[in-house]
Amino acid sequence: MSAHSITEPSSRQKWVAGTLVILYALITITPLIWILMTGFKTPPDSISYPPKVVFTPSLEGYVNLFTTRTRVSPEALAALPPPANFAEEIVRNRNMVIAGPSKFGERFMNSVIIGFGSTFLSIFLGTLAAYAFSRFKIPLADDLLFFILSTRMMPPIAVAIPIFLMYRNLGLSDTHLGMILLYTAVNISLAVWLLKGFIDEIPREYEEAALIDGYTRFQAFYKVVLPQAATGIASTAIFCLIFAWNEYAFAVLLTSGTAQTAPPFIPTIIGVGGLDWPAVAAGATIFLLPVMIFTILLRKHLLRGITFGAVRK
Amino acid sequence: MSQTTLDQAAQATPPRAARRIKGLSDRAIAWIFVGPTIFLLLAINIFPLIWTINLSFTNFKANRANRAVEYIGFRNYERILTDSDIWLSMQATAHFLFWTIFFQVLIGFTLAWLINKKFKGNDLWTTIIVLPMMLSPAVVGNFWTFLYQPQIGLFNYVVAFFTGADPSSFEMLGSVNLAPWSIVIVDTWMWTPFVMLICLAGLRSIPDYIYEAAEIDRASKLRQFFTITIPMVLPFLMLAVLFRGIENFKMFDLVVQLTGGGPGSVTELASINLKREAFEKWRTGYSSAFAIILFVTVFGLASIYVKALNKVKER
């Protein structure tokens, strides 16, 4: 019976386990599929009873997401020239005309700028610090590392009060720079911890050989260590990016206009007469999809990032 | 691998000069490298924290910055720690914490155990299960309010379909009895994969030979499960529980979007209550004291977490 190994589960066990896991996966992914589907429904379809699984797809949600519209009288509508594109056609079917672009594009770009800005900064500073912690004797290194980690555990609302006051005095509230610095401060702890783990695994002999060859420490760092740590740096960067992308508490308290990111904005999308669910779902789809794709691409490196490096593979 | 690195190192070595110029001392480099990080954390984490401690002894109100600030000693702490509203929000937090951890450990461990049977395609399905926890809690939480709509929501429809109840007869978010459970459901949906991944790492850290030895000793499968699997996974499970505990103790984004603390204040968790005190009632001194209480609690739990983390890392 057991030609291979006695600990290998039988094929029947595997079949049962597989079925149960797939069942859970299907249930757990239903809300996400529902977001995707709702984005392509018309507003009446989205709130129909029973919930519609089969429907005629429409881009109305996406059009509503990116535009602001005003209602016009049927006579005025009839007097207008024929619609120039599909978006106008969809909007006119609801007795409305496009008044201008919505703020979604802007908010999305804020998320991109703040996300990438803070990721770059935290990786840059984090790599330097992680290298120092990994290779040099730093007094009270354990305490410093714990201090760095503990800053990530702070409840955002608890530090938000003085940061709010501080930013108000410095003129940093509702600015990109302010949010980038803030997210960098939160992300850097994760970056240092993860990167220290990655750098610890690079044998010291490589650098020592380079040092003997006459490299300075600095050259040894960026010509020998950095290329070796590239994969680790990349996966740490994705984690920092996802955190900054998803962050809500600081964003909602410290930004309201120019630097507002998408998470506080998407829930405020409202249509004419009640919440415009297809537009909300469209916004959510555009916002969540990049993270889903990253997750699928990055699944092998996932574990280490979310466990603060407790689990290595 | 090492050969090519050494070759690269050799080629990139500047001739001559290198041996002479050794650059800065290691000690100086260490401080240059660590310095900016420490500075940033001091400026954006520690300085505000000290400021919060200072504010917590005052009656400062941020919306009336011109009013004279008085130091009132421990009065804020006394008032918070005898305030029944805050006590209630702590109990709401406890309910949320207890049940989310309970369900997440139960479902997460079971899933990890099933996935560890290594059926065909388990990688793909694991990734799908992990998706919810990578997404923005605020955006997802906002969409769940749609799923929870009494008449048109998918959640209500599905529950009604299986129980035969009328889908408009219960309001997951609007009813005092159901709202605390509706946030538990969404948090469990979102964060079970986290517990699952850590358990999976724990299960995979158990070497096969232990089971093989048990098999030779004719230990039953059930016995193996309780004497090998559970004890070996336990440190990992502790880590997951502590981490989820800390995260849910300061839970804000998901629940704010789902219920906003309502109906009444039955889902007003500690952080939501704090936000209301600080940024709606503008009782800055009072809420600073509240923030310090939450902070010390999280800091205490974090110390235990780091201890557990180092224990797991040593294995």
Add this chain to the structure above:
Amino acid sequence: MSGFFSGLVRLRRGSWEMVATVLIGLGVVMLMQPFVLWAFTYSFITTLVGTVMFIIVSHFPE
């Protein structure tokens, strides 16, 4: 068990960390329990003592 007490007397890290951990845990439970108000009132000081103790004793020798 006797190892635990001798660790306390000889100021060893393990035993004292255990005491601090228990204090922190106790403080957290007191903070969130729904039964008695005075336990809630004294929860903060318990957690604080536990946390400060944890920081101090983590510098004791193993």
